Amino acid sequence: MRAxxxxxxxxxxxxxxxEAPEPNPPRAHRVINVRKAGLNFADVHVRTGTYLADVELPYTPGNEVMGIDDQGRRVVALTRGGGYADQVAAHRMTTWPVPDEISDEQALALTLQGNTAWHLLHTCVSLTASDTVVISAAAGGVGSLAVQLAAQTGARVIALASTPERRDLATRLGASAVVDSRADDLTQAVLDAASGPVNAVLEMTGGRVHEQLLxxxxxxxRMAVYGYAGGEPAPAxxxxxLEHSLTVRGLWLPxxxxxxGALAESMAALFGAAAAGTLQTITSQQWxxxxxxxxxHALESRTVTGKAMLHVSD
Structure with missing residues (x-):
């Protein structure tokens, strides 16, 4: 097969x-014929040797796929690598049938990034209608879904994005206010937009941005940390x-x-919202x-809006 x-x-x-050998699935795994493989910034960390888990070379990246399983069902799956290929083995606990009313592209956008957004809001920061939440990279794959999910709880959403076009998208998705993520004084820009301190932050850049948002x-x-796309992990x-009785919680979806039941619950909620038309997936480019x-190259240049993916087969 190709990989x-x-x-x-x-x-x-x-x-x-x-050319690579076809997967030999271990116990409790299914072989999936891949139609589309998700592109995520975690894949960049894998490629550069900065991923949270050890990567043994040679290696096929890709932790998220949509395709046809060995029972002939349309499915999405989360994997531990191997997704950039014609076939991959996925554990049955992280493989879900796709409802007929959900497209291939929607299903893939909801899988890794949708589950991440859902658990950041509901598991990590326990968002409520009385909260004001700051969402980083609000036009990205996770951020665009998190803006909508947060707004639907009744929370006030302050969206961070780097261009006017991305900030306009965040507003259309439900953000109450938007902030230029490149602002010199990001702390003050957020405080101005929110008319004071906020209750929750979703943060994925690291370094100085982490400090400013904290x-x-x-x-x-409460702050939920789910990455360090800036290349520098968040400082202690x-x-x-301690001074402000803050909670900082990390989330690494694996x-x-x-x-x-954790991902089955969130996956069902995401599929249900997308089918009902209350959750919009933003598909960027397919290669x-x-x-x-x-x-x-496009991921690293930060030109991707919403979900990016590799097209593997029809």
């Missing part, structure tokens, strides 16, 4: 198309956390894979499998 294989860490050009939280505020800020390197 994208990296034999070293580095730039997008380490992603090379090659400073926007009111006492007893124990004194600030920790929920073995938790019985053929052999252009995985081009797709990674």
């Amino acid at each position: 994208i294989v990296m034999k070293s860490f580095g730039g997008p050009d380490v992603l090379q198309m090659t 400073a926007t939280l009111a006492p007893l505020g 800020a124990g004194r600030v956390i 920790h929920l894979y073995p938790v019985r 053929p499998l052999e252009q995985a390197a081009d797709a990674h």
